[in-house]
Amino acid sequence: MSGVGRDGAIHMVWAARLRWAAQRVLQIVPVIIVATFLVFGMLQLVPGDPAVTLAGDSATPQRIEQIRALYGLDRPFLAQYGTWLLHAAHGDLSRSILSGEPVRVAIMDRLPNTLLIVAGSLTLSLVIGIPMGVAAATRAGTRIDGAITGLTSFGVAVPSFWLAMLLVSVFALGLHWFPATGAVGIGDDFAGAVRHAVLPSIALCASGVATVARQLRSALVDVLSSQYVRTLQAKGLSPASILWKHGLKNVSVPLLTVIGLLVNRLLGATVVIEAVFAIPGTGSLVVNAALGKDFPVVQGVVLTMVIMVVVTNLLVDALYTVLDPRVSRS
Amino acid sequence: MSAVATAPAALRRAFMARFGRWLRHDMRAAISLGYLFCLALLALLAPVIAPHSPTDQDYNAILLPPGAGHLLGTDDLGRDVLSRLIYGAPVSLYASCLAVAIGVAIGLPVGVVAGYLGGKVDTLISRLIDTLLSFPGIVLAVGVTAALGIGLTNSMIAVGIVFSPELARLIRSQTLVVKQALYVEAARSFGASTSRIILRHILPNAVQPVIVQVTLMLAVALLVEASLSFLGLGVQPPAPSWGAMLARAYGNMEAAPAQMYPPGIAILLTALAFNGLGESIRAGLDPKLRRLELRT
Numbered sequence: 001m002s003g004v005g006r007d008g009a010i011h012m013v014w015a016a017r018l019r020w021a022a023q024r025v026l027q028i029v030p031v032i033i034v035a036t037f038l039v040f041g042m043l044q045l046v047p048g049d050p051a052v053t054l055a056g057d058s059a060t061p062q063r064i065e066q067i068r069a070l071y072g073l074d075r076p077f078l079a080q081y082g083t084w085l086l087h088a089a090h091g092d093l094s095r096s097i098l099s100g101e102p103v104r105v106a107i108m109d110r111l112p113n114t115l116l117i118v119a120g121s122l123t124l125s126l127v128i129g130i131p132m133g134v135a136a137a138t139r140a141g142t143r144i145d146g147a148i149t150g151l152t153s154f155g156v157a158v159p160s161f162w163l164a165m166l167l168v169s170v171f172a173l174g175l176h177w178f179p180a181t182g183a184v185g186i187g188d189d190f191a192g193a194v195r196h197a198v199l200p201s202i203a204l205c206a207s208g209v210a211t212v213a214r215q216l217r218s219a220l221v222d223v224l225s226s227q228y229v230r231t232l233q234a235k236g237l238s239p240a241s242i243l244w245k246h247g248l249k250n251v252s253v254p255l256l257t258v259i260g261l262l263v264n265r266l267l268g269a270t271v272v273i274e275a276v277f278a279i280p281g282t283g284s285l286v287v288n289a290a291l292g293k294d295f296p297v298v299q300g301v302v303l304t305m306v307i308m309v310v311v312t313n314l315l316v317d318a319l320y321t322v323l324d325p326r327v328s329r330s
Numbered sequence: 331m332s333a334v335a336t337a338p339a340a341l342r343r344a345f346m347a348r349f350g351r352w353l354r355h356d357m358r359a360a361i362s363l364g365y366l367f368c369l370a371l372l373a374l375l376a377p378v379i380a381p382h383s384p385t386d387q388d389y390n391a392i393l394l395p396p397g398a399g400h401l402l403g404t405d406d407l408g409r410d411v412l413s414r415l416i417y418g419a420p421v422s423l424y425a426s427c428l429a430v431a432i433g434v435a436i437g438l439p440v441g442v443v444a445g446y447l448g449g450k451v452d453t454l455i456s457r458l459i460d461t462l463l464s465f466p467g468i469v470l471a472v473g474v475t476a477a478l479g480i481g482l483t484n485s486m487i488a489v490g491i492v493f494s495p496e497l498a499r500l501i502r503s504q505t506l507v508v509k510q511a512l513y514v515e516a517a518r519s520f521g522a523s524t525s526r527i528i529l530r531h532i533l534p535n536a537v538q539p540v541i542v543q544v545t546l547m548l549a550v551a552l553l554v555e556a557s558l559s560f561l562g563l564g565v566q567p568p569a570p571s572w573g574a575m576l577a578r579a580y581g582n583m584e585a586a587p588a589q590m591y592p593p594g595i596a597i598l599l600t601a602l603a604f605n606g607l608g609e610s611i612r613a614g615l616d617p618k619l620r621r622l623e624l625r626t
Contacts, residue, residue: 034461045477157549157601159556159573162594165580169587268466272557276580286469287561290476302465302473309464 017321024317028310035306036088039299040081046295053293054097067097071296093300098292103300107282111304113183114281116193117273118266120201121208125262128205129212130255136213137220138243148213155210160269164203164276171199181278200277204269208262212255219254223247252323260316264309352614359610362603369600373420382410384417384570393586402592405575406582414570415592421571422552422600425486425564429551430544432490437497438540442528444498445505455498462495468554475563482555482571485564489554493547500543504536511535538615545608549601556597572597 046053051068059067067073071094072080087094093103136148172180178199184192223229224247232242271283278284282301289297353360372379381401388408396403402411444455462470467489474488508514514531522530558564559573567574572593579589 030457031461031464034457035464038461038465039473042473042477045474047479153602153605154598157553157598157605159553159576159594159597159601161557161560162576162590162597165576165583165590165594169583169590173584264464264466268468268470271468271472272560275561283469286472287563290472290563291480291561293476295476298473298476302469305466305469306461306464309466313464 020321021318024314028314031310032307036085036303037081039303040084042299043295054295056293094296096294096297098294103296106285106297107300107304110281110285112186113279114270114283116186116197117200117204117270120197121204121266122262124201124205125208125212129209130216132213133216133220136217137224140221152210152213155206158206160203160206161272161276163206164273167199167203183279200273200279204266204273208266211262212258215254215258216251219251220247223250253320256316256319260313263312267305267308356610358606362606365599365603369419370423372416373423376416376420380413380416382413384414385409385568393582396588403586403588405578405589411589411592414575415596417570418572418575421565422555425482425555426548426551429486429489429493430547432487433493433497433547434544436491436494438501441498441501442505442532445502446509446528446532459495459499467492468557471554471558472563475558480563482565485558486555489551497540497543501536501540504539505532508532508535542608542612545604545611549604552597552601552604
């Protein structure tokens with residue numbers, strides 16, 4: 001009898017989680033649709049005739065007409081958008097104006113290089129930032145706390161591409177520990193790919209380390225000064241076991257929020273870092289496309305990045321429910 | 331009668347006294363404000379202070395190391411680095427202020443309207459804000475700059491657009507709190523118009539956290555402007571800009587390694603000053619935080 005009751009309860013918990021997951025997945029559909037609308041609408045910001053802009057300088061009238069027909073610019077905005085969305089939903093993001101290459105292929109070729117340095121700097125941000133945050137929070141008010149807070153101020157304010165230049169001058173040109181530029185496909189040569197990704201990841205992680213350390217410090221200070229921690233101290237628990245058993249468990253949710261935020265910020269910041277290290281990634285792709293007015297590529301990259309951010313946020317939300325069951329119940 | 335006339339003067343005195351006390355107690359605020367004041371002065375007096383023209387090229391003095399005549403050396407076109415650094419200050423300050431001003435000009439009204447009106451308008455605006463916040467900032471700025479046309483003003487308009495959803499969300503949540511206040515209800519019951527309530531009662535009382543956010547955003551705008559100019563999407567040559575100077579310095583890193591320090595340090599210090607000021611204002615405005623800092 002009691003076994004049936006427990007199974008029933010577990011069943012109900014899972015049903016609630018599944019229902020919540022389905023709702024959450026459905027919620028991102030409108031976000032992505034609005035995003036596609038905004039991405040496509042960017043072209044409307046172009047002053048004058050987009051066909052003339054797209055065709056580039058010194059284009060013949062024939063070329064302009066060709067571009068107009070190719071991208072359907074002679075049709076009403078909503079009709080253009082509908083066609084574009086339909087194609088995009090099938091993975092067809094049109095072709096690059098500059099190279100003629102399909103945009104999807106161009107993005108897929110370069111995405112691994114970008115994801116490698118984003119993953120590298122996210123890992124570094126957590127591996128360096130978490131101990132810093134814990135050290136500052138458990139010694140709040142001391143010189144160590146002050147030093148860490150000071151360091152994080154620099155982490156937030158230092159231009160990442162300047163830090164990249166300093167790293168190149170010391171570790172690539174000076175000590176020859178790492179290559180100064182370029183990237184190696186992760187499938188071709190794993191060790192080489194990692195070696196190329198080290199300096200870009202370090203340059204990119206400065207603000208990430210600072211953000212993780214700061215957020216963790218403030219969340220942990222709140223937890224450690226709360227009533228129940230005082231009760232645990234009164235019970236005679238050691239500071240270490242309070243920190244590891246109770247403190248860190250309670251800051252896992254704010255930490256997850258920071259990770260979601262960081263993915264968004266790091267994806268953006270790769271744009272400059274890839275330029276410094278001449279990495280053929282999506283960031284350098286979008287910058288070259290912007291400089292060359294290659295709008296299909298610009299739109300394709302922006303859309304890809306938004307979708308990656310939205311999916312990351314979805315994963316973060318899903319992890320919330322595992323860590324904190326109250327989320328799926330409310 | 332005289333009491334009414336002296337009231338503003340007394341208020342101003344009280345404010346100045348509080349301001350002075352704040353600066354005396356908060357070293358970070360005093361240093362940040364002092365630095366920014368000097369930078370603004372430098373920017374205004376650039377033509378008087380700079381030893382050379384920022385754009386004059388001298389092919390007999392290319393990539394000189396720092397020394398007499400050219401205190402910070404010359405770049406690959408023989409231009410004086412110190413002069414370009416000084417002339418870069420107004421560019422950076424103008425760009426940061428423009429981006430933040432545009433962010434406020436879009437975000438503030440949208441956020442207040444969404445928060446005050448509520449209902450379907452709020453749902454629609456909130457959904458739009460959520461979506462825009464999912465765009466990686468610099469990538470969106472690059473895309474909008476490409477559409478508007480490359481250049482400093484256009485790229486800063488793009489950054490302002492990127493800032494606006496964050497500000498809109500902040501002012502919306504403040505408006506939701508303030509509109510419950512008794513004095514807003516009182517104004518409404520006296521028949522005040524919606525626009526009067528928003529302008530006279532909601533905005534002045536909801537704006538405090540926005541001031542903090544705006545100061546912190548100046549630092550972000552500075553860094554993004556430097557990044558975009560570094561990439562060639564912002565300030566166009568030959569105009570001086572710290573970001574573009576770094577791009578040139580990077581190209582000549584092996585021949586003239588000293589050139590990458592001045593612009594980088596200038597960007598770092600200015601961003602530190604904006605952030606320091608923002609954090610200090612936040613701490614000064616929040617009495618709860620002040621107590622916390624004293625305790626810990």
